[in-house]
Amino acid sequence: MTKTPLILVTNDDGITAPGIRMLISIMQEFGTVVVVAPDSPQSATGHAITINNTLFINKITDENATVQEYSCSGTPVDCVKLAVNEILKRKPDLCVSGINHGSNSSINVIYSGTMSAAVEAGIEGIPAIGFSLLDYNWNADFKAVKKFVRQIISEVLTNGLPEGVILNVNFPKKQANEIKGIKVCRQAKAYWMEKFDKRQTPQGRDYYWLTGEFVNQDQGEDTDEWALANDYVSVVPVQFDMTAHHFVQKLNTYNFNKK
Amino acid sequence: MTKTPLILVTNDDGITAPGIRMLISIMQEFGTVVVVAPDSPQSATGHAITINNTLFINKITDENATVQEYSCSGTPVDCVKLAVNEILKRKPDLCVSGINHGSNSSINVIYSGTMSAAVEAGIEGIPAIGFSLLDYNWNADFKAVKKFVRQIISEVLTNGLPEGVILNVNFPKKQANEIKGIKVCRQAKAYWMEKFDKRQTPQGRDYYWLTGEFVNQDQGEDTDEWALANDYVSVVPVQFDMTAHHFVQKLNTYNFNKK
Numbered sequence: 001m002t003k004t005p006l007i008l009v010t011n012d013d014g015i016t017a018p019g020i021r022m023l024i025s026i027m028q029e030f031g032t033v034v035v036v037a038p039d040s041p042q043s044a045t046g047h048a049i050t051i052n053n054t055l056f057i058n059k060i061t062d063e064n065a066t067v068q069e070y071s072c073s074g075t076p077v078d079c080v081k082l083a084v085n086e087i088l089k090r091k092p093d094l095c096v097s098g099i100n101h102g103s104n105s106s107i108n109v110i111y112s113g114t115m116s117a118a119v120e121a122g123i124e125g126i127p128a129i130g131f132s133l134l135d136y137n138w139n140a141d142f143k144a145v146k147k148f149v150r151q152i153i154s155e156v157l158t159n160g161l162p163e164g165v166i167l168n169v170n171f172p173k174k175q176a177n178e179i180k181g182i183k184v185c186r187q188a189k190a191y192w193m194e195k196f197d198k199r200q201t202p203q204g205r206d207y208y209w210l211t212g213e214f215v216n217q218d219q220g221e222d223t224d225e226w227a228l229a230n231d232y233v234s235v236v237p238v239q240f241d242m243t244a245h246h247f248v249q250k251l252n253t254y255n256f257n258k259k
Numbered sequence: 260m261t262k263t264p265l266i267l268v269t270n271d272d273g274i275t276a277p278g279i280r281m282l283i284s285i286m287q288e289f290g291t292v293v294v295v296a297p298d299s300p301q302s303a304t305g306h307a308i309t310i311n312n313t314l315f316i317n318k319i320t321d322e323n324a325t326v327q328e329y330s331c332s333g334t335p336v337d338c339v340k341l342a343v344n345e346i347l348k349r350k351p352d353l354c355v356s357g358i359n360h361g362s363n364s365s366i367n368v369i370y371s372g373t374m375s376a377a378v379e380a381g382i383e384g385i386p387a388i389g390f391s392l393l394d395y396n397w398n399a400d401f402k403a404v405k406k407f408v409r410q411i412i413s414e415v416l417t418n419g420l421p422e423g424v425i426l427n428v429n430f431p432k433k434q435a436n437e438i439k440g441i442k443v444c445r446q447a448k449a450y451w452m453e454k455f456d457k458r459q460t461p462q463g464r465d466y467y468w469l470t471g472e473f474v475n476q477d478q479g480e481d482t483d484e485w486a487l488a489n490d491y492v493s494v495v496p497v498q499f500d501m502t503a504h505h506f507v508q509k510l511n512t513y514n515f516n517k518k
Contacts, residue, residue: 041311043310043311044307044308044309044310044311045304045305045307046304046305046306046307046308046336046375047305047306047307047369047370047375048303048304048305048306048307048334048370049303049305049370049469050303050469051302051303051469052300052302052303054466054467054468055455055466055467055468055469056464056465056466056467057465057467075307077305077370078469081453081455081469082455082467084453085453085454085455086455086457086467107382107499109501110306110378110382110499110501111306111307111308111336116305116306119369119501123366123369123450124450151515151516151517152515155513155514155515156513159513162506162509164448164503165503165506166503168501181515181516182515182516184507184510184511184513184515186500186502186504186507187500187501187502189423189500191382191383194340194343194344195344196314196340196341196344196345198345199313205315206315206316207313207314207315208313208314208315208316208341208345209313209314210308210309210310210314210337210340235510235515236502237502237503237506237507237510238501238502238503239501239502239503239506240366240369240501241445241446241448242368242369242427242446242495242497242498242499242501243445243446243495243496243497243498244423244424244425244496244497244498245445247421247424247496247498248443248445248496250421251443251494251496252443254414254415254418254443255414256410256411256414256440256441256443256494257410257440257441258410
């Protein structure tokens with residue numbers, strides 16, 4: 001790539017989160033960075049888009065800033081759509097999302113605003129990567145992951161990604177010298193066993209907080225959960241064709257058109 | 260199945276939408292129906308869940324009603340989680356979502372609250388089907404689709420669905436006698452070309468409405484878009500492993516672990 005890459009940075013924890021600040025600082029080593037991120041936390045908003053409400057954009061930086069930054073009132077997916085259509089002058093060469101405060105491995109990919117932003121970029125034909133650290137703490141230590149982010153970005157800028165493939169990168173909560181390396185994986189078959197925390201309002205009305213326990217019954221050593229549990233960085237290639245191709249033939253034997 | 264099936268009905272247009280009222284009336288022919296649906300429109304909320312806010316459930320019907328109905332303050336996915344964990348006495352035999360006012364074919368599956376509710380049921384191990392009619396009108400005519408809903412439900416209750424497979428059913432906007440039958444399909448490779456409608460508040464601040472144009476460049480005659488354009492009901496089996504399995508081997512040739 002001879003011209004300077006144009007890199008869109010977004011996330012779901014909001015534009016002030018330490019995770020995105022770290023990602024912005026790393027991405028400046030690789031190209032021209034424009035940030036379009038939610039103005040408030042948007043965790044677990046999945047692939048939601050805003051169609052029943054208005055969207056606002058706030059330009060945060062002045063024209064002379066090295067990095068142009070915009071906050072947006074919508075979801076992470078809205079941010080990508082607004083960036084591509086209203087803010088950026090050309091299609092970015094790369095979109096990175098994160099670094100998320102908390103895991104987006106296995107089934108979390110489907111609930112994750114961070115990954116949905118990356119997937120939306122993929123739908124729009126932009127190479128995209130979502131990064132997440134297995135630490136929900138706002139003051140999580142992102143230093144250990146810097147060199148791995150650099151390695152992944154560098155390889156993706158060199159080799160590209162095929163159309164419709166997005167990377168889901170998760171980092172174990174470990175010091176740099178404890179991390180064994182980067183492993184390409186598949187999404188583990190895992191799920192959340194919900195537990196609702198039932199409480200009462202001061203007026204006596206029941207309400208609920210969604211909580212849960214993560215259950216991984218997938219024993220495969222080729223999964224992201226295995227990699228993370230064994231101190232590797234997991235990289236899962238993700239796509240957005242949700243067709244269960246393995247079941248098309250069998251489903252054709254169902255007698256849907258009986259007279 | 261010897262015992263009466265327990266059927267969970269949900270949607271994303273909200274519990275008062277004509278589409279879900281039609282679905283409820285059809286499902287009563289097949290088993291015991293419990294409705295847990297959003298108390299307000301939740302279109303395009305994707306797989307969002309509510310973790311930064313409280314959830315409320317309202318019991319709408321009295322104990323003697325034939326169909327027990329609950330509205331919920333959360334997203335369609337929240338409704339399924341609350342139904343399974345807090346409302347239903349046992350795991351339902353089937354979850355149906357819809358009938359959505361508007362298409363959920365091709366890439367819409369990923370934005371759709373209707374389909375995300377069905378997918379969530381699938382994640383929880385419940386056979387699930389999402390139904391959508393290609394008519395966004397609140398007063399859309401759902402009569403034509405009744406017999407097709409019955410055929411699909413009947414086959415699924417007879418044959419079941421494998422774990423992790425959900426059906427995405429879309430109906431063309433046609434009269435019953437114009438619909439040629441039911442076709443098993445794959446998700447078409449299509450996308451939305453966004454157009455933001457930029458306006459100004461009375462105070463002079465810019466804001467945006469998300470709109471767009473649907474672009475289908477997939478010429479395959481095995482796609483849901485082809486089926487719908489040719490007056491068939493489309494049935495796409497959907498799964499939630501987002502791994503791009505075809506790219507795992509190639510991604511392993513990337514030099515992520517260079518020294």
